[in-house]
Amino acid sequence: MKTNLKEWKSGVNNGIPIAMGYFAVSFTFGILAKQAGLNPFEAVLMSVTNLTSAGQFAGLTLLSGAAAIVEIVMTQFIINSRYFLMSFALSQKINPNTSIFHRMTMAYGITDEVFGVSIALPRKLSPYYTYGVMSVAIPGWALGTLLGVISGNILPPRLISALSIALYGMLLAVIIPPAKGNKILSGLIVVSMGMSLIFAELPILSSISSGLKIIVLTFVIAGFAAIVFPVKEHAYE
Known part of the structure; x- marks a missing residue:
């Protein structure tokens, strides 16, 4: 139990920078969701059930263009297929006896950044470490979306454009330390x-x-x- 709690706390510490980056990016998504006609509940629901910036932004574009459901589903499948590969990679770092419940819960929260900090661990991966990262990263993404929808069109275009590049800075922060x-x-x-x-x-x-x-x-x-x-x-x- 103590080991699991320690792993969870370690994940939380490493997940805080991700949550901050997610907040900035999802804030922009929330603004665009408002412009696309989504209400706060719909936008937040989209964020907590489809944890992917590329997929969500693409989804908004398709929804705005009144695309067919089949087209939306296929687009999301293609864009998010990379998470299959990330899950395969992480499955090699966890204990072979890890239950299907833990595997499925981890799979739900796998994003580029959660994968990055999880795969970079120089030891076997505990599900509780990933849970720790998820427990701050996912709320950060959802909260940013909510506040973005509420803000609507208040912010100037330049600020929205600046926020949109936050994701790339966050990705660099994930890959640079292990590469040193x-x-x-x-x-x-x-x-x-x-x-x-x-x-x-x-x-x-x-x-x-x-x-x-x-x-x-x-x-x-x-x-x-x-x-x-x-x-x-x-x-x-």
Whole structure:
């Protein structure tokens, strides 16, 4: 019990910066949700049931354009498919005897940032650590959404634009610390950035959806790294 509580507290401490970043990003989402015609309940419900900034912003665009339900579902499936890969990766760090309840609860709260701090732990992953991160990150996302909807169109466009880049700063804060002193990880980050640029600039590749791009790049880069630079099992013990 004490170990679980310690793991949870550790997760909370590492989740506070994520919650702050989520608040800024979801505040912008809340403003856009208000403009799209969603009320506070609908916007917050969307945030707590679909924990993905890319998916939610894309969903708003589709809702505003009166897209068909099938189109919305397929778009969300493609954009959020990367979480399958993240869950697969985290499943290798937890105890094989972890119950299905813990696995499903962890899977619900997996986002890019929650995955980042969880996979970066230099030890086996306890579900309670991830619960700690989730317990502050998810409320931060929901609260930002609520206040954004309430604020409506009060804030000036420049401030809204500034808030929209908070997510990228948060992602950098997740990947930079583990990369320090790790040449392999640093190199993979640079390769990822280079390949992402190629996918964005080449006409034949730029038309691919952002979710599918992430899946392809993850399979290629992570697969290459796993084969060439495998991590020994005892590294997390």
